Amino acid sequence: MLGCRSADRDAAAAAAIREDVPGAAVAVLEVDVADLSSVRNAVRALDGQPLGALVCNAGVQITRGAQRSHRWVRATFATNHLGHFALIRALLGQLVEPARIALVSSGTHLGPLRSFEVPAPRWEDPRALADPALSSLGGSGRDGPVRYSTSKLANIYTAYELARRGARSADRGQRLRSGADAGDRAGARLPRGDSASPRANRPAAGACGSRHPAGRSSRSRPDLADHRPVVGRVSGGYFAGRELSRSSAECYDETHAQELWEVSDELVS
DSSP, rough: OOOOOOHHHHHHHHHHHHHHHOOOOOOEEEEOOOOHHHEEEEEEEHHTOOOOEEOOOOOOOOOOOBBOOOSSSHHHHIIIIIHHHHHHHHHGGGGGEEEEEEEEGGGGGOOTTTTTTOOOOOOOOHHHHHHHTTTSSSSSHHHHHHHHHHHHHHHHHHHHHHHHHHHOOOOGGEEEEOOOOBBTTOOOOOOOEEEOOOOOSSSOOOOOOOOOHHHHHHHHHHHHHHTTTTGGGGGGGETTEEEBBBBGGGOHHHHHHHHHHHHHHHHHO
């Protein structure tokens, strides 16, 4: 099942897959994660269909200005984090054992020395990350990349918090695993990372990241949604390519992760 905000591009991608893999069963789903009403419509269209994995791959980097999404939410935060959060939240009940959730993050969360000079994240109250009127970040050319790297930190917070909550919810009778892979900017070879999260019936594992060319990480992305070693045994981990690695120290701030989860829950409710 391919989700895309453009029906034409979604159909073209599905056709390309069928050409490369004759007989592949590919369906398409129109969804714009920057628009919460579109996310809700997509969930309704799935109509309770059982899912074995969910890969949250959409991402945008706006270098100038503080553009907003279809609501008042900042476009970068809405696309890179909030829409994915809403999709995960709505589809948890449709994931079947042993499900995996993969969130696409980025090595940019590690800061400029590890991410080809992309500015480091600047964490603030999640409400400020969502609302340009509350944020300390403006519309300068530098603030745009900071918003991007901060949204990639939010992906990892979400994966780790999802793992912790899954570990505490063994009564669901599900084994959930989730992870994050990295975003990429056109024409650039940014570091890519993958982060995996929850299995509801056992504690979450650690997380990490390192630098790899975009192509290598893109090829590893399907592995994150699969259930095989090493990825299959890990919950709440960060992967660079196929390698379990370590994300930045900031990623392990459970207070920030919990706050992000709770505020995101309010925003999508």
